[in-house]
Amino acid sequence: MAKEKYLECGKIINTHGVRGVVKVESYCDTPRVLAELPAVYRKKAGEFIKYDVIHASLQKQFVLLTLNGLDTLEKAIEAKNETIYADRDDFSLSEGGYFIVDLIGLPLVDPDSGEKYGVLIDVINSGASDIYVVKTENGEAMIPAVPEFIKNIDLDNAIYIKPIPGMF
Numbered sequence: 471m472a473k474e475k476y477l478e479c480g481k482i483i484n485t486h487g488v489r490g491v492v493k494v495e496s497y498c499d500t501p502r503v504l505a506e507l508p509a510v511y512r513k514k515a516g517e518f519i520k521y522d523v524i525h526a527s528l529q530k531q532f533v534l535l536t537l538n539g540l541d542t543l544e545k546a547i548e549a550k551n552e553t554i555y556a557d558r559d560d561f562s563l564s565e566g567g568y569f570i571v572d573l574i575g576l577p578l579v580d581p582d583s584g585e586k587y588g589v590l591i592d593v594i595n596s597g598a599s600d601i602y603v604v605k606t607e608n609g610e611a612m613i614p615a616v617p618e619f620i621k622n623i624d625l626d627n628a629i630y631i632k633p634i635p636g637m638f
Contacts, residue, residue, distance in 0.1 A: 476555040511555040581630040
């Protein structure tokens with residue numbers, strides 16, 4: 471399955487000051503991850519337009535970005551409520567790390583029997599651990615993304631799980 475080159479990484483929610491700085495809600499693991507990106511992209515008419523990050527700072531759970539080419543209040547206002555993207559190559563994943571977008575659509579399978587339980591349709595970030603939302607024959611089910619249940623993630627094939635009785 472082909473992986474998207476550009477990933478949603480945040481949303482411009484407001485301007486900050488009068489010099490074109492934008493306030494961004496981060497979709498990354500932490501706002502710091504977004505603040506450390508070298509560039510972000512805006513999508514216009516199906517094309518991704520690159521904006522080099524000149525300066526980034528954290529403001530509580532938000533990121534303030536100064537972007538090359540988005541340097542006036544008028545341009546910042548125009549960008550308000552837009553999703554911004556990042557090149558997946560600009561992220562450094564830890565060993566065994568993955569992007570949530572790459573998990574969506576994978577089947578959940580028992581590694582021993584090969585039984586397919588359903589397909590991953592969403593991931594909820596709940597704090598202590600993620601929750602996988604699975605579309606099954608009987609509707610939706612949720613499974614904690616913890617080692618007790620998630621045995622292996624093969625991004626090319628499936629998420630291998632060992633559910634407890636009654637989970638599905």
